[in-house]
Structure formats: structure tokens, C-alpha cells
Amino acid sequence: MNDPAETLGVIDSAIILSYLLGVLVFGTWFGRRVRSAKDFFVAGRALPFWAIGMSIVVSDIGALDFIGGAGAAYRYGLAQANFDWIGSMPAMLIAAFVFVPFIWRSGSYTVSEFLGRRYNVRVQIFSALIWLTFLSVNLSVMLWLTSQFLETILGWDVHFSIWLTVVIVGIYTVSGGLTAVVMTDVVQMVIMLVGGVALVVLCLVEAGGWDSMVAKIHALGEVHDDHFTLLLPHDTPTPYPWSGIVFGLGVVLSTSYFVANQAVVQRTLGARTEWDAKAGMIFAAFFKLLIPIIIYIPGIAALALYDDIQDPDRAVPTLVARILPVGLRGLMFAAFLAALMSSVDSYLNSSVTIFMTDIYGKWHRFFKADGPSSSQTLVLGRLLTAVLMVVAALTARHFENDDQPIYVFIQTAFSYFQGPVLAVLLLGILWRRATGFGGEAGLILGVACTVSLSYMGERLFPSNDPFLFVSVWGFLFSLAVTVIVSLLTRPEPPEKIEGLVYGSVVKSKSPGGAP
């Protein structure tokens, strides 16, 4: 299966090479437009809604989903689609109508920056470090998954695959900034959809159609009876009980992801108008509907076709290698690379924005009265992008995980801080009485709570992977701590929070391009 001569034809190689060169040239071309930090970090505030929407979706869908998500669908079934359906739609509407206009009008570059202004610098730095860690770990995981895919399909060396990705994505992200990231995302979204649809159609044909696929999977035994059910019982042996999906994922994890994740927020900040920012988020919700069809259905079909795959994360690579004909294999391969690169470039650009705004910017002001100049920020931003990419490549191999699907591993790590971040952000926006000490205590003790709960997961919760429940309890605990500590400490002066709480921000007109 790993012999490149058997798996990849000349046409496939030509398609892949054309794709890689095309993205490199297209992305780098936007580098000519980058003259200031504003161009680099927020695309000069010129992005239309359709580009923002496509970029949000394709940044969210990466190698993790194509490999890890499809692997989880192979193992657990359609319930995996909850992450893109109920785990996206409500949160994206809330983000579009509440948080996006709020961030636009409050004049912040990052959510951590808002938290710093609303609470204090310690909350800002703690929040920034949390997101930096999340984005950086995800970068490494994505590179690792890419190398796994390339090894399975082409037999390429793991290190060669990682460095090839790093060089291509690194060049256009360093030169073109957010504009290059978003515009290449648009191209990559189209390629991903075309490749994904091709894979779904061929999978279903190979499985004998939808009904035949369902019958084959049900014939595998009782353990697969719920393979086509979205909401599973509370005591399901899978990590996705309905209670955790609706309240943990639908209410806490997804809302936190779409309102506080810099990789999402940054695209809306690059919009040409506030309407484009809001419309971009809702447009993305439309595409989210299609994602499980092109990503998870192949994972499910792999079970019907090959029920002996030991590592679920290899389900889709196996399908690509075994059932796709010459030509389509190259297209699918390009689609996968598109998904990967779009996520890597987004996380890279957003990590650097957080560092420059919340860490370097703050540190710089401690020692100098004036902040760094636009040209200094641009040079440092580009340098840091390159450094971060190299570090992610060097650490990628450490994220090999044989114990559980990598998707569950990432979601578990994510659940540690999503609840606390959402609680502190919500109270900061909606409750004038929330204080700096309250936010600090809510964030730090909230993360301590979720980590502690994870140690007791098997005893307290019905699932062996209780990240959905941990996020809900962490959110509620952080809410309580923030409220109690705020009431015990002195209120913030009105002039400090003016323009930072919901009422005063929403009643104001959009500044038409601020921050």
C-alpha cells in the first residue's frame, strides 16, 4: 500500500505539484501589498464577507478533521458530526450578532487584549498564554498528522513531509500576512469541497450506496447500532453522550471557540465593514453544514469497506490509497493539503498576532513610553512567524498518540480552558460589577478546576473521555468564582469600563474601521 509507484500516477503528481506551486505563487503575490502591520495582521481591513466566511470554515477544518475527525467517525459514527452541526451553528449566530460587533466597536485586536482592558494585565497575559499554547500545540499536531498522511499514501519520510509543508506555508504566510492567508483559504476551500465530494461519491459507490453502507455497518454487531444516530444516550460508551454534546459542546465549547479563538476573531477584524464581519460569520455557518458530509461520511464508509483498520486515524488515508483512481487521488491529495495548509497558516498568523499584541506589546510598554512602530511590528511579526513555524516542525513528532484518537486528545486539552475563558469573557461583557480580581480568580481557579475534574473523570462522569462534561462544570465553577470574588472586591471605576460592557458598546455606532 505504501509503494508510491502503485498509489500515485503521473497525473496525480502533476496535480499535486501544480497545487503546491499555485498556492505558493498566489499567496506570495499578496506580499506585495503588505506595507504596514495593519496590512499584515488585519489585511488592511479590506476583506469581503464571502472571503471571511470561507476562510473561517477552512481554517477550522484541517488535517485534524480529515484524519482525526474521520478516524473518530470510523470508530463512533455520525455522532462525530455534532462538532460541525450543533457544535457550530448556535455559537456562530451568537458570535455574529453579539461578539463580532462587540469586538469591532470595543477597539481590540485580540480577545485577550479586550480582557486586559476590561479586567487587568494579568488576565490578558494568562489568557494570551492559554491561546498561544493551544494554537502552537495544534500547529504541531497538524504537521504530525500531515506527515502521517503522506507516509501512508506516498511512503514519504515523516521529517521530509513536515519540512516541505513548513517551507511552502511559511513562505507565503511570512510575506503576505492575513490577506495571503484568507485568499489562499478561499482557493483551498474550493479545492477541498471538490476533492471531498469526489471522495464521498466514490466511497458510497464502492459501498453500494447509502442503504447498503448502513446495512453493512449494522451487520458488524450491536456495538454499531447507533452508528447513524446523532444524539447518543447519556451513558454511551463513546465520548459523545447527548447531554455532553448539547450542553458541553453546544453551549460552552463551541461558543468559546467561535468568540474567543483568535484564528476566528482575526478574520472578522479584517472585514471592510461591520456588516461584512457579521455576514462572514453567518456565511461560514452555511458551509459548516456541508463539512461532515465530505469529511465524516468517508470515515463511516471506511468502516463498511474495511472494518479491520487498527488505527482509526488511518481510515481516510487507506480509502484514498485503495479506492480512488489515478487523477482523483491527486485531487483528493491536493484537497487534504489544502485543508492542512489553510489551518496551519491561520494558526500561525493568529499566534503571532496574540504574541505581538498581548505579550510583546505589553512588555514593550513596560520599558518604553511609546509602543513599537508599525514597521518594527511588521518585521518582528514576519520573523516570529518563521521562528514559530520552525519550532512547530521540530516538536511535531512528540504528538504521536497511540492511546486514543488524536481528535479526542485535542478536545480534552481544549476543554481545560474553554469553560473558564467563556465565563470570564461573558461576565466581563455583560456584568458591569465584574472586577479585575474576579476575572483573575475565575480564570486561574477555573482552569485548576477543569484539570482536577479530569483526574476524577471516570468516577464522576459516565464517559471515559469526559471532556464535554468537564467543560460545562469548569464554566459554571468559573462563573461562580468570578461573581463571588467580584462582589468581595472594590468595583471598577466607571471610566475604566466605559465602552467595554455590552450596553455602552452596542448603543454606540460602529467606528467604521476601528480598531
Add this chain to the structure above:
Amino acid sequence: MTLSEFFNEHVARVLEVVFAPADALFRAMPPWSWTACAVALLLIPGIAAFFLSRDFVYEGAPDRALWRDLRFWGILILLPYVALYLIF
């Protein structure tokens, strides 16, 4: 004693007082109520958006054409999601 053993022996016993009733409630709920919760979660933000002012929704739009009313975008996109949860 490992950290895991410490938490399970000393802390989990106390937390079970809070978590056990929630666990029992979720176990007792019938499947139709799971779907009802999911559909409600999907519909609430879409319906709530209609309580926002038109000025707020159109802010930044070049004109006030009906197709630019984002509240209708939200509802239209919501419907297939609701259908999926009712079917599967």
C-alpha cells in the same frame, strides 16, 4: 499517593453529592427530550436575533436591501440543521 488517587479518594466523594443528581436526571430523560433540547439550542439564537434592532443588524451595510438582513440569513441556514436533528 498519585495526584489521581488523591483526587479520587478525597475530592470525588464530596463532588458526587453535586454531580450524582445531574447524572440521574440526564439518565432519566427520554430520547425525544434529547432532540427537543438540541432543536431548542439551534432555534433560540436564530429567533432571538429578530429582537435586535434593524439599525444594529444593518450597521456597515452599503444599503438596506432585504437580502442584507442577516436575521433572515440566520433562519434560512438554521432550518437544514434542525431537519438533520429531527431525522437522525
